[in-house]
Amino acid sequence: MFDLVTQGFKDASLKLKGQTRLTDENISPALDAIKRSLLDADVDLKVTKQFLENVRGKALDEVVQLKAKSGQKVSAGDHFIKTCHDELVDFLGGNQTEIIKNTKGPTVILLVGLQGAGKTTHAAKLAKLLAERHKMRPLLVAADVYRPAARDQLKILGDKINVPVFSLDTNDAVEIAEKGIEFARSEWLDLVIIDTAGRLAIDNNLMTELESIKAKVNPQNILLVIDSMIGQDAVRTASSFDQRLNLSGVILTKLDGDTRGGAALSVKKVTGKNILFVGTGESLEKLEEFRPDGMAGRILGMGDVVGLMDDFGKAIDVEKAEKSANRMMEGHFDFNDFLEMIGTIGKMGPIKDIIAKTPLAGQISEKDMDKVKDKDLTRKGAIVQSMTVQERETPDLLLIQKSQSARGRIARIAKGSAHSEKEVKDLVDQFMQMRQMMQMMSGMGLGGGGILSKIPGLGQLNQMANMAKMAKMMGGGGMPGGGMGGLANMFGGGGSPSMPGGMGGGLSSADLAEINRMKKRKKEEKLKKQKKR
Structure with missing residues (x-):
């Protein structure tokens, strides 16, 4: 998903190959390579400029130690990539963050977003992830009362992951959300994920309904589910939702597709909201907790061992x-x-x-x-x-x-x-x-x-x-x-x-000996099993 950006950093590193120190002159071509790749990847222009300015300042301000304490040599290019890595981690959200948990009663997560972003599917994915990783006991609440079969879809997904789904025979989304939390308390469930309706575009009716649900259930987390493939529109959508609802985080979907990665690199700096989870596939287990350091390592070609x-x-x-x-x-x-x-x-x-x-x-x-x-x-x-x-x-x-x-x-x-x-x-x-x-x-x-x-x-x-x-x-x-x-x-x-x-x-002879050894071991194993019986 970050092929364009990764190639830009590789090109930058090559331009610094053989350099023993970083100067304004030799760092400029490297930064130009990164700039082109970031813009090609649909990263916001202001974000790109800020990133390059920060990297330039930090790379030139610090003295490059050509030998680390271990005795291993460190090149100017290595120092530059390390600077880029640290800056990328900061741009992607810094330290890893988690959902806010309620100390009194069930933790409530309100999922919002445009129609087609994948809220219903990701409600089930999130329930599965938090149940398995954090041992939480989730309830899914079907509060999308407009999309045909949305409630049926959530029930089917709930059955697949053995998570109960709450629904009412009414078109009042606020009442469904409120009664859903009451049901969770009565069943001693400690997590409520509310799936809400979306629209093809942001409108006042959508926002008013979401504001009403928020006021009634007071969720600890309001997560925006957003399609990363729409590029900078994703960032603009996040900003609009945040102004009305004060988001607590973002779930970025379809990072396994042909997305150029611009939304992931821009959303934190533009909205100030962290990416908490990323969807990496269609199946229900394809949701990951977002780790800025791991993503930065992958972008720079350094890998993500923890993620692996x-x-x-x-x-x-x-x-x-x-x-x-x-x-x-x-x-x-x-x-x-x-x-x-x-x-x-x-x-x-x-x-x-x-x-x-x-x-x-x-x-x-x-x-x-x-x-x-x-x-x-x-x-x-x-x-x-x-x-x-x-x-x-x-x-x-x-x-x-x-x-x-x-x-x-x-x-x-x-x-x-x-x-x-x-x-x-x-x-x-x-x-x-x-x-x-x-x-x-x-x-x-x-x-x-x-x-x-x-x-x-x-x-x-x-x-x-x-x-x-x-x-x-x-x-x-x-x-x-x-x-x-x-x-x-x-x-x-x-x-x-x-x-x-x-x-x-x-x-x-070596082959024959090995085959004979294998046959002998198998016979011995069979004899052991027979004796146990």
Whole structure:
């Protein structure tokens, strides 16, 4: 969603490459690149000017320390990007804010906005989010009495998330809102979300009704639901609602679409109101608490690790993840695990969004990012699903191209999945490289509090990885499936005897030994289960 802005900051950083200090002369071209990208992204002109002035002042006022305390060198460009990051966080709202909770009685959230902004859907999304994250007990109140089927829609959504919906057979929205809060008190519910009517444009009748509801129920939170794809009109709409209702925050929707990001960057500075939540998809779990520092990191290509782990937490089954981690620790990693990984990634959202939240995002070119396609995951899944149970559990059966049996298997899988044999071979190759990487994860942040160590059970894999490394250093046979040869192949190095495209003919002794070990483990597991029975 912020592609234009992100590219502008990348261009600015390149213009400062090699500079040892920031001056008025060398900072101007960098600021010009940012200015163009902000305006192209539909950021308000006054906001753009203020942002650039603040960055210029802070970047030039501070002395760039070329060496940090850790001894790592810090370039002038790094200092400039850090200044931009801090300023972006401030423009996006500074510290993360939350809804205002009522200490006496249920917390009331009044959702307002134009027709078509997604108030009804986001009422359900918000109820689901606050119930799961903050353990609140919500009630949805259907106070949109004008749009046909609005109340029925809210009831259907409420049933999906197991949240009660209050409605009355009347067209008096004020009475519905008031009685809804009374019902919440009687049922000991601590959160009331009121869905109100909208209009195609702001008019006096709409505002008068909303003011009447506000006066009667005295909500702690009045949140404007606004479509980010309408650009600067979103900011003007927010200002108009704020003048009449005194908003407490904004829910920005459709940030997963083709929006250029201007509204998100402008709304706080123009209205003074924080973005509290962002809608990132159509399904009911696609609502996030807005984090200014995370969004600033994504805009600058620095990633949003906290947001990434949040997405991961929503997508995985913790119990399954624990079992999978234990299996990997014992040396198991087959196509069933691979298929489960694909499924998890698919649940986390568009692959580009996932990559944008990783710290590596800034190192990936726009050209390479364009090559990333969500349908590739579906295609890989189709190939694996065309394998037999034996092939999924024993991937080595598909390794050697010169083996008549393997060739036949690959041809059958290709035909069954409607893919070419080369695509099947490529997937097998990628799988084997991934299996080898599982034993080297400690060097990529698995241990020592890295990203992956946050995943239940996976922190234990660090011990296995270290043991594998020690065995390799001592010349003790290394890792199954070709060891470092396959890893070098993944980064453009030579082939591996046990990998497709390598030198081998039939199954190597290492392959046979690994298959035998897997069979032996399976027999032992079966015996253990039988004894328990």
